[in-house]
Amino acid sequence: MGEPSRVSRVVVTPVAFADPPLLNVVGVHQPWALRAIVEVHTDDGLLGLGETYGDDAQLARLRAVADALGGHDVYDLVGLRRLVTTVLAKETGGTAGASFGGMLDVDSAVDVVYSPFEVALLDIQGRRAGVPVADLLGGRARDEVPFSGYLFYKWAGHPGAEDDAWGAALDPDGIVAQAQKMVDDWGFSSLKLKGGVFEPEAECEAIEALAAAFPGMPLRLDPNGAWTPPTSIRVAERLAGTLEYLEDPTPGIPGMAEVARSSSLPLATNMCVIALDHLPPAVAVDAVQVVLSDHHLWGGLKRSALLAGICQVWGMGLSMHSNSHLGVSLAAMVQLAASCENLTYACDTHYPWKTQDLVVPGALSFAGGSVAVPRTPGLGVELDRDTLGVLHEQWQVCGFRERADTAYMRSVEPGFEVNTARW
Numbered sequence: 001m002g003e004p005s006r007v008s009r010v011v012v013t014p015v016a017f018a019d020p021p022l023l024n025v026v027g028v029h030q031p032w033a034l035r036a037i038v039e040v041h042t043d044d045g046l047l048g049l050g051e052t053y054g055d056d057a058q059l060a061r062l063r064a065v066a067d068a069l070g071g072h073d074v075y076d077l078v079g080l081r082r083l084v085t086t087v088l089a090k091e092t093g094g095t096a097g098a099s100f101g102g103m104l105d106v107d108s109a110v111d112v113v114y115s116p117f118e119v120a121l122l123d124i125q126g127r128r129a130g131v132p133v134a135d136l137l138g139g140r141a142r143d144e145v146p147f148s149g150y151l152f153y154k155w156a157g158h159p160g161a162e163d164d165a166w167g168a169a170l171d172p173d174g175i176v177a178q179a180q181k182m183v184d185d186w187g188f189s190s191l192k193l194k195g196g197v198f199e200p201e202a203e204c205e206a207i208e209a210l211a212a213a214f215p216g217m218p219l220r221l222d223p224n225g226a227w228t229p230p231t232s233i234r235v236a237e238r239l240a241g242t243l244e245y246l247e248d249p250t251p252g253i254p255g256m257a258e259v260a261r262s263s264s265l266p267l268a269t270n271m272c273v274i275a276l277d278h279l280p281p282a283v284a285v286d287a288v289q290v291v292l293s294d295h296h297l298w299g300g301l302k303r304s305a306l307l308a309g310i311c312q313v314w315g316m317g318l319s320m321h322s323n324s325h326l327g328v329s330l331a332a333m334v335q336l337a338a339s340c341e342n343l344t345y346a347c348d349t350h351y352p353w354k355t356q357d358l359v360v361p362g363a364l365s366f367a368g369g370s371v372a373v374p375r376t377p378g379l380g381v382e383l384d385r386d387t388l389g390v391l392h393e394q395w396q397v398c399g400f401r402e403r404a405d406t407a408y409m410r411s412v413e414p415g416f417e418v419n420t421a422r423w
């Protein structure tokens, strides 16, 4: 029997990286995206990595768990969940929820706090065993993970700053030009448009322009619940032959079920089904036909693998959600996706939108829109300490401490209203 491996030290480092002005239903991305990097060190000299949201409230929760993790057995994931639950209950006097930028609200913070520590412990387990994390999740169903090009309406640059390398995209021509750059530079062979920004007809025209410019390319549209059920049904009819799926056209399980009853287009979600206990009510009324997993949100890699299995049982499609992220998250997404036999759609990623990363380059790279699954032990990435330092300094000086797309939008357009179920 091998020696135990126990946690000796945990470091939580907040970082910030430049983010373009990407528009969405709740406003616009701030100039800096915030993330937290979790480093778990063991008494036998190993280091495991995790990455998660970097808002102040999340940092406080992560630090509270980090303080309690000393001596924890790296194989005890059940005990880790118990520890996170206990620490958060003490911190908040209950199982308080968490909110991320007005876009994602969870009933309990346990899953989102557990996730980066679980990923770090799996990284350590893989390094100890000399196998990639995908092998710990059941093996490798594929050697390459396909991603889709994630298109956004956007301003040319942040107000008061120079234009960024992408330029403006505020109409169908701008979106087609952005898509061309995504496809040319990254090789994506499917595309997703973030909607909920303009009236549905304008967003349908953008999708139709993409279909004309890239014949046969799988396309998705995600207005993050901006539409009423009747509007969603109308759009679904119009785009039935054009989209591979329509993502969160309207909020909530009952609304999605109403749309699904009248539409042949598969409906996908990362909003109304974001935890295991949302699955039974959604399945009961066939509200969604595709679930977007997200290990940051669903409580780590093993829970996300469980979600994949549940989708397989119920004949639901599986895709993967993303938020602005760095290379540690990308590595975890790739390991998870590699192990999911039933990944029926290319995964989302915001990766092309950033200009800096804090993992040593080379371990993960995009070719033809896919990332080859690393064959090295653990997650397959190492921290670049110099860049970690740079991104931490950016966090220190950037002045942002939470994702607040609506507040930032109102600093530019004071009358802005959140678009949820507006059209």
Ligand SMILES: O=C([O-])C(=O)C[C@H](O)[C@@H](O)C(=O)[O-]
Pocket: 022, 023, 024, 103, 194, 222, 224, 270, 321, 322, 323, 324
């Ligand atoms: O599929 C989604 O809903 C997302 O990717 C959520 C993100 O927060 C996206 O809307 C964004 O980055 O603005």
Ligand SMILES: [Mg+2]
Pocket: 222, 224, 247, 248, 269, 270, 271, 321
């Ligand atoms: Mg979505």
